[in-house]
Amino acid sequence: MPKKSRYDAVVVGAGPNGLSAAITLALAGSSVLVLEAKETIGGGCRSAELTLPGFIHDPCATIHSLGETSPFFRSLPLNEYGVEWVYPLASLAHPLDDGSAVILERSVEMTSQELGEDAKAYAKLFSPLVENWGKLSKELLGPAPVPPRHPFLLARFGLDALLPAATLAKGRFKGKRARALFAGLGAHSIQPLEKTLTSAFGLMLGASAHAGGWPVTRGGSQALVDALAQYLVSLGGEVATNCPVRSQADLPNSRVTLFDVTPKQLLAILGDRLPSGYRKKLGKYRYGPGVCKVDIALDGPIPWKDANCSRAGTVHLGGTLEEIAQGERDVWRGEHPQKPFVILAQQTLFDMSRAPQGKHTVWAYCHVPNGSTEDMSERIEGQIERFAPGFRERILAKTTRTAVEIEEYNPNYIGGDINGGVQDLSQHFTRPTARIVPYSTPLEGIFLCSSSTPPGGGVHGMCGYFAAKAALAVLGRKAGKLVEFQPPGVSL
Numbered sequence: 001m002p003k004k005s006r007y008d009a010v011v012v013g014a015g016p017n018g019l020s021a022a023i024t025l026a027l028a029g030s031s032v033l034v035l036e037a038k039e040t041i042g043g044g045c046r047s048a049e050l051t052l053p054g055f056i057h058d059p060c061a062t063i064h065s066l067g068e069t070s071p072f073f074r075s076l077p078l079n080e081y082g083v084e085w086v087y088p089l090a091s092l093a094h095p096l097d098d099g100s101a102v103i104l105e106r107s108v109e110m111t112s113q114e115l116g117e118d119a120k121a122y123a124k125l126f127s128p129l130v131e132n133w134g135k136l137s138k139e140l141l142g143p144a145p146v147p148p149r150h151p152f153l154l155a156r157f158g159l160d161a162l163l164p165a166a167t168l169a170k171g172r173f174k175g176k177r178a179r180a181l182f183a184g185l186g187a188h189s190i191q192p193l194e195k196t197l198t199s200a201f202g203l204m205l206g207a208s209a210h211a212g213g214w215p216v217t218r219g220g221s222q223a224l225v226d227a228l229a230q231y232l233v234s235l236g237g238e239v240a241t242n243c244p245v246r247s248q249a250d251l252p253n254s255r256v257t258l259f260d261v262t263p264k265q266l267l268a269i270l271g272d273r274l275p276s277g278y279r280k281k282l283g284k285y286r287y288g289p290g291v292c293k294v295d296i297a298l299d300g301p302i303p304w305k306d307a308n309c310s311r312a313g314t315v316h317l318g319g320t321l322e323e324i325a326q327g328e329r330d331v332w333r334g335e336h337p338q339k340p341f342v343i344l345a346q347q348t349l350f351d352m353s354r355a356p357q358g359k360h361t362v363w364a365y366c367h368v369p370n371g372s373t374e375d376m377s378e379r380i381e382g383q384i385e386r387f388a389p390g391f392r393e394r395i396l397a398k399t400t401r402t403a404v405e406i407e408e409y410n411p412n413y414i415g416g417d418i419n420g421g422v423q424d425l426s427q428h429f430t431r432p433t434a435r436i437v438p439y440s441t442p443l444e445g446i447f448l449c450s451s452s453t454p455p456g457g458g459v460h461g462m463c464g465y466f467a468a469k470a471a472l473a474v475l476g477r478k479a480g481k482l483v484e485f486q487p488p489g490v491s492l
Helices: 016-027 108-113 116-131 133-140 151-161 165-172 176-189 198-211 222-234 263-273 276-283 307-311 321-332 377-387 403-409 462-475
Strands: 006-012 032-035 090-095 101-104 238-240 253-259 290-298 312-317 342-345 360-368 395-401 446-448
Touching: 006 016, 006 462, 016 032, 016 222, 016 253, 016 462, 032 222, 090 176, 090 198, 090 307, 101 176, 101 198, 101 307, 108 116, 116 133, 116 151, 116 165, 116 176, 116 198, 133 151, 133 198, 151 198, 165 176, 165 198, 165 321, 176 198, 176 312, 176 321, 222 238, 253 263, 253 462, 263 276, 263 446, 290 377, 290 403, 307 312, 312 377, 321 360, 342 377, 360 377, 377 395, 395 403, 446 462
Parallel strands: 006 032, 006 253, 032 238, 090 312, 253 446
Antiparallel strands: 090 101, 290 360, 290 395, 312 342, 342 360
C-alpha cells in the first residue's frame, strides 16, 4: 500500500513503460508511486511456469529486438540488478519449402552471402542503417523529432520506410530468399504487406538484428522488469501490487499521473472528466489484429530440416513473400489463415536455465482478427511441423491463449492487439491523437505512457521515458539524457 499521502507522481501500471516513466521521474528527484493491478509486476514482460514444473515461459514479450539497443535502457545500470542479455548465434532463421533456410546473421556481409543474386542489394539497403543505428534509433524511438537531429539520415530512411513491405521487397530483390526474409520482418507490423509504412518495421527490425542482435534475458523476461523495479526502489520510488485503478477515486493525491494503459482504459477510468472532444478522439482510436499464442514444453530441441535454424533465437514460419502477404491480408479481412505466418522463439537453445536438462521450450504466435476466440494451436503446430518433421512427437505439454484470453491476461492488449493499437501512417507519430505533446491530455497533470503513444509497441521503455519527460516539464524538472547505442564492432 502507498506509504505517503501525496506524491509528485503516480504511475498506473507496472509494465516496462510504466516502470521506465517512474524511473525517469525518480532520477529527476520526484517522489513516485507505481500502482499495479495484479499480484506481480511486468505487464507484457512476465515469466511463469505455464506448462510443466521447471519450464519457464514468457507469456508475452520474449525476444527483445529493441531492448539492449534502447537509448533509455542503455542509460540504466540494469546489469547491476540481474539483467543478462543472452545472444543467439544468429538473430533470425526463415526456413523455406526446399529444405533450406535464410539466416539473418549479425554480419550484413554474411547474411548477404546467403542471398545469391540479391547479395549486393541487401548490403546496399541495410549497411547504412546498421552503421548509423545509434543515431537512427534515437530519431525513430520517440515522438516525431521537430526539427530532426539527423535530417539527411532520417530522409534516407523515410524514402524506403514509407513503402509497403511487399513493394520494397519486389523492387529491391529478385530472388525468393531475400523477398521472404524481408516479408517476415515486415509482417511484424501486423498489417497487410501492401500497406504504406510496413517497410519501416522490416527496416528497423533488420537493422537492429544486425547492429545489436535479438537477445533474450537470462531466466525469462520477468528478470528485466524485476530489475527496473529494484532500480526504481533504490531511487526512493515505491511499487504497490494488487492495486487496481478503476476510477479517479482509486488514485492517491499527486501532482501528475501517468497511465500505462490504452485509450479504452483511460476513457473507462477518467470518463466525463475528459473533455467531450478528446473523448470522441480516443473513442475513434483503432486497434489492430490480435494474436493467438501457444507455449510448449518439448522433450528435445525442434528437429528442423535445416539444422542452421537451431543457430537462431527467432524463426519466421510462413514460406514465401506471397504466402506471408496472403495470410496477413486474410487476417485484416477478419479471416483465420489456414497457413498463418508464425513467429517462433526457441530460447532454451541459448538460455538453458529456462527448462530441465535436455528439455526445451517453444514460444509461438500467429496473427488473428481482433477479438478472435479461435484456437490456432493446431495450425501453428502444422507450420512448425512443415519445416521440422517430427516436431509434434516431442511435445510434452502445451498451453494456448486465444486473442480474447490474451486480453484477459493483459487488459492493455485490446482484442489481443499486442501493439497497443494499429501503427499505420495515420496512427504512428499521432498516437493516440494528434497533439503537439502526444503523451499529454487536455487535463492538466494527466499523461499517457503506454505503447499507445510514440514510438509504439515493443519492450524499450521509450514511451515511458518521453511521457515522464513531458510530465517533468509540469513539475519544473528535467529528464536525464539518453545514451546512444554504438554497435560493438559489427561486421558489415
